[in-house]
Amino acid sequence: MTACSGQEKLVPEWLKLPHAERGNRIGIFGGSFNPAHSGHLLVAETALKRLDLDQVWWLVTPGNPLKDHAELAPLEMRVHMTSALANHPKMRVCAHEVILGSPYTAKTIQLLKRKRPALNFVWIMGADNLAGFHHWQDWRSIVQTVPIAIIDRPGSSLATLGAPLAKAYERQRVAEEDASLLADLKPPAWTFLHSALDNTSSTGLRQKKIP
Structure with a gap:
């Protein structure tokens, strides 16, 4: 990851949706990425390989409605740092x-599917987000709109057992060995992928910068 001066500009190209061919299987990996780190990269790499995706789109949000923005770095800085990390x-x-004008995942996914109806989207998230997923606005709409891949994160391996998503959609869980089929399935459909673990966290990295 390259260092950022804080004076970066948001390249207009990064406001556009990436190019993809009809029928491509696209993983949407959304987040604040404040900052993006090796744990995020491991989640993206795991999803790319295990789901047999054509691309992973890192969607850097202007701000998570459920998180305190006091320590949120400027969007331009976060996009530049994420781009340097996701060098694949x-x-x-x-x-x-x-451009979409909404910070809520449910609305974002609806608009993406409307803009690119010929693509097969999968929502990617780390398992550390699963326990609070039911607090996301219209979380059931997300599950009903796009398949979801949940990638293991340290301390979160057992989160699937008690999370509201896992309980409400237990019958729609796709076996891990069949994860490569997920992008082509009609939602609701979700899977949990065990993987190597990386203890790096955005919170920990920010705390290290505090004198």
Whole structure:
């Protein structure tokens, strides 16, 4: 990851949706990425490989409605740092939510599907987000709109057992060995992928910068 001066500009190209061909399987990896780190990259790499995706789009949000923005770095800085980290031929970084005008995942997914109806989207998230997923606005709408891949994170392996999503959609869970089929399934459909674990966290990285 390259250092950022804080004076970066948001490249207009990053406000656009990445190019993809009809029928491509696209993983949407949304988040504040404040900052993006090796744990995020491991989640993206795991999803790319195990779900047999054509691309992973890192969707850097202007601000998570459920998080305190006091320590939120400027969007331009976060996009630049995320782009430096996600240096992979099948990964793209954008800040298209600025154009969409909504910070809520449910609305973002609806608009993405409307804009790119010929693509097969999968929502990607780390398992550390699963316990609070039911607090997201219209969380059931998300599950009903797009398949979801939940990637293991340290301390979150057992989160699937008690999370409201897991309980409410127990019958729609796709076996881990069948994860490569997820992008082609009609929602609701979700899977939990065990993977190597990386203890790096955005909170920990921010705390290290506090004198």
